[in-house]
Amino acid sequence: MDDTSQKIIDAAMALIRDNGYVATTTKDIAKLAGVNECTLFRKFKSKKEIVLCGVEQEKWRGNITSELFHNVKWDLRSDLELFMKEYMDHITPDFVRLSIGLRAPQIYQETAPFIMKVPNAFLSAMIEYLKGMKQRGKLPNLDYECLAMTIFSSTFGFTFLSASFENGLTHITKDEFIKQTAATLIEGIPHFK
Numbered sequence: 001m002d003d004t005s006q007k008i009i010d011a012a013m014a015l016i017r018d019n020g021y022v023a024t025t026t027k028d029i030a031k032l033a034g035v036n037e038c039t040l041f042r043k044f045k046s047k048k049e050i051v052l053c054g055v056e057q058e059k060w061r062g063n064i065t066s067e068l069f070h071n072v073k074w075d076l077r078s079d080l081e082l083f084m085k086e087y088m089d090h091i092t093p094d095f096v097r098l099s100i101g102l103r104a105p106q107i108y109q110e111t112a113p114f115i116m117k118v119p120n121a122f123l124s125a126m127i128e129y130l131k132g133m134k135q136r137g138k139l140p141n142l143d144y145e146c147l148a149m150t151i152f153s154s155t156f157g158f159t160f161l162s163a164s165f166e167n168g169l170t171h172i173t174k175d176e177f178i179k180q181t182a183a184t185l186i187e188g189i190p191h192f193k
Contacts (some may be wrong), residue, residue, distance in 0.1 A: 005043045005053075007033040012047065013054040017097045021051070021104035048107055055102065055114040062095050062118040069125040074136055079129065080182040084155045087122055088174050093163035119156070123148050154181050 001009075011032035015024040026047050030037045044050045054060045068086050072079045099118075102111040126148035133139040158177050161169055172180075 001053075004033075004035060004039065008035065008040055008043055009050055009054045009057070009060075012050040013060045013098060016051065016101040017094055018101075020101045021047075021107055024101075048110070051102070051107060052110055055111055060098065061114050062099070063090050064118045064121045066121050066125040066128075068121070069129065072129060072132075074133065074138065076133065076138065077182050077186055080151065080185060081178050083122070083126060083129070083151065084178045084181065085174075087152075087155050088159055088178070091118065091159050093166075096160055096163035119152060122152050122155075126151060151185065 008029060012024065012029045015028055015032060019028075024047065026037055026040055029047065029050065030040045033040070040050075044053070064087065068090065069083055072082065099115050102108070102115060123145075127144045130139060130142070130144040130147060134141060134144075158174070158181075162174070
């Protein structure tokens with residue numbers, strides 16, 4: 001890929017992250033990339049083509065793979081914390097905002113497979129981990145998919161809300177959230193009878 005094409009892709013993805021797909025125009029992309037629209041259309045047929053080239057690049061998608069979660073200790077608390085921390089460290093606020101921008105109906109059918117790679121990697125790794133814990137006699141027979149979804153939903157929710165509201169919603173830090181969530185999942189919610 002030549003430098004001009006990369007500048008166009010980077011400009012398009014940054015604008016979609018900040019403004020959404022629909023609000024991003026080829027004129028805006030060209031201006032931010034420092035090229036004229038004619039150059040943009042010589043390199044790419046459409047805004048959609050630019051975006052589809054962008055989501056194929058690792059720098060513009062969440063860098064989450066199942067391999068990220070292989071350093072487990074087979075200790076439920078520390079491993080849940082590992083899964084959550086790795087996800088939160090790799091899914092930046094920029095990626096969250098970009099994935100929201102890529103959900104426009106005009107492009108979602110094409111971008112969904114790229115967006116879905118992140119939750120699929122987390123969920124498949126978590127399900128395999130939970131099955132491994134059962135095989136080691138450390139967990140009873142459970143609905144591992146449902147449990148993995150619960151853990152992912154909590155992790156995703158905190159990440160999404162932090163990206164959306166920064167510190168405006170809660171004073172709880174990422175590390176505090178991870179530790180408390182893992183503890184609650186393992187020990188349950190204390191209650192009086």
